[in-house]
Amino acid sequence: MIAHRMKDIDASGIRKVFDLAAQMKNPVNLSIGQPDFDVPGPVREAAVAAINRGFNKYTPTQGTAELRDAVRLKLAQQGRTKHHENDDIVITSGTTGGLFLAILALVNPGDEVLFADPYFVMYKHLVKLIGGVPVAIDTYPDFELSAARIEKHLTKKSKLLIINSPCNPTGNVITEKDLKEIAALANKRGLWVLSDEVYSSFCYDGPCWSIFPHVERGLLLDGFSKSHAMTGWRVGYAVGPPHVVQEMNKLQQYTFVCAPSMAQHAAVVALGHDMKSALNAYRRKRDRLYQGLKDRFELKKPGGAFYAFPKAPGGNGAAFVEKAIAKQLLVIPGSVFSDKDTHFRISYAASDETIDKGIEILHSLA
Missing domain, CATH: 3.40.640.10 (Type I PLP-dependent aspartate aminotransferase-like (Major domain))
Incomplete structure (x- = not known):
């Protein structure tokens, strides 16, 4: 018998998307919360x-x-x-x-x-x-x-x-x-x-x-x-x-x-290793994503980390993410991080090419 404490704990929504990504062929992946550069x-x-x-x-x-x-x-x-x-x-x-x-x-x-x-x-x-x-x-x-x-x-x-x-x-x-x-x-x-x-x-x-x-x-x-x-x-x-x-x-x-x-x-x-080059690169990625989305989505410009959290068109994050996945774009529904389900999370810890492809798909869904 499984312990009672497990009844209220679901598997991580982020990990579910990771598992989904492994099953898809060449997805445009803006879901992963880890840097795209290698360890120095x-x-x-x-x-x-x-x-x-x-x-x-x-x-x-x-x-x-x-x-x-x-x-x-x-x-x-x-x-x-x-x-x-x-x-x-x-x-x-x-x-x-x-x-x-x-x-x-x-x-x-x-x-x-x-x-x-x-x-x-x-x-x-x-x-x-x-x-x-x-x-x-x-x-x-x-x-x-x-x-x-x-x-x-x-x-x-x-x-x-x-x-x-x-x-x-x-x-x-x-x-x-x-x-x-x-x-x-x-x-x-x-x-x-x-x-x-x-x-x-x-x-x-x-x-x-x-x-x-x-x-x-x-x-x-x-x-x-x-x-x-x-x-x-x-x-x-x-x-x-x-x-x-x-x-x-x-x-x-x-x-x-x-x-x-x-x-x-x-x-x-x-x-002791200087990581300023990574900071500067990610500032450019932040700007690239924000400039690409700000006119189509309700989006506060992120000041740090490597995530953006736009409001989903139609106001339902899960429904919007389903549409994105159907177009081979992986993002995370806001309900994974919130008691609400009105937004979705984008990780721009990705190549510029991937970010640009993601922006293009998101434009088609806006």
Whole structure:
């Protein structure tokens, strides 16, 4: 008999599209949330060297000291850990591994966990999996998360607020002003804040601000999957108060054990590798897609990540995506990321040729 907790958890809508793509012949694929560039050469070489030098066994569950020190230095240089200099670090199995450990360590059954709607698919289901109560905060139509919108949903059971900026699936970047106001509200109400910053390397119109320096009770999550195209390497990290990080480390002993050894060694090299060329390339892709769609679709210009979230003609995301798939175009219905089904997600982490083909098909459906 399958456990009762599985009744409310469906398979990932994104993975369903991945499976569909594998069955189609030469689809125009604008559904995949991973960079189309390869892992930088020096990082690949570092992984191979680590394997050849025998770094193929378990590491400490918390991660190698070399990588944790390198992460600490990089975050300090970026100003993302200001006022949190004494916080601890755990290396995780990707950013999503850190997300799972953090929620498991902080949230009791019945606790409410708040996040913006639209949201990354895992937030809602991970909270439900451990018995928490997901609270999706409607941010339509501008996708802006503000302290005022959050405050309307706060109750005595509110425990954790998840901030995702830049956001998957909208590409929205929360302003410094809004982040400071949200932090002030969280501090006043005693909320924990989990800042998912995995897309922090992709901000196109200004700096990516972090809420982490402004909160009293917080965790910062980031990793290498998006910034360095290391999606299959499964290396991320979490930064937070030592007593919380050590509980996450304890949980990791009984779940992921450790992030891959050779990937941890390569990640040290990744932290020192200049990725500005990728940022500039993706800014051009963002502009290419936006210019191609803005006159035909209701679309807010994304400020970061590598997604756009247009409103579906006719107002039904699932129905529109079916029409797109019939024309060999793969995009994701908005209902995968939202309690609504009015939009659809496009990933422009693709070649310019693929983006142009996608725009052409979308024009035919507008």
